[in-house]
Amino acid sequence: MKPKKSWREKLADSKGLPKVVRVCGKLSKRWGEGTFVIPAPLEVDALMKRVPKGRLVTIKELRDALAAKHKTDFTCPLTTGIFSWIAAHAAAEAEAGGAKRVTPYWRTLKAGGEVNPKYPGGTAALRARLEAEGHKVQKKGKRYLVADFEKRLFKKLV
Numbered sequence: 249m250k251p252k253k254s255w256r257e258k259l260a261d262s263k264g265l266p267k268v269v270r271v272c273g274k275l276s277k278r279w280g281e282g283t284f285v286i287p288a289p290l291e292v293d294a295l296m297k298r299v300p301k302g303r304l305v306t307i308k309e310l311r312d313a314l315a316a317k318h319k320t321d322f323t324c325p326l327t328t329g330i331f332s333w334i335a336a337h338a339a340a341e342a343e344a345g346g347a348k349r350v351t352p353y354w355r356t357l358k359a360g361g362e363v364n365p366k367y368p369g370g371t372a373a374l375r376a377r378l379e380a381e382g383h384k385v386q387k388k389g390k391r392y393l394v395a396d397f398e399k400r401l402f403k404k405l406v
Contacts, residue, residue, distance in 0.1 A: 255338040262288040282321030287314045293335035299355045303402035306357045313405035340368035361397035
């Protein structure tokens, strides 16, 4: 049996990405016409690293920046979310290995300012990191949202 890949190995494995694809068939009913980009994991990680302390970014901002970079109409939402998750776990793995500067994954939120519970440490650890940077995290039902996250969005990703 072959050994399991580490998160950092998964992050470095681009599998021929990024790839620009024309929208056709069933996809055009859902997303419309045009082109979209399937980003490489390292591209998503690089954008996440650019978010400074005290600022936030959502998956939407990452997708918009990637679409602008590749001159496409939009970015694949599924792979962008998956690659941000891989980048978060790779950063946690590097941090556990003693790295001082890692990708600040806790600054990347889901749509609507929601803290991503699938990131390393879960909502409790993410909430502590965000509050240490001056953000206010509120519980709303089962979800945790950053209050007034729109005011702290970092839009200079491109």
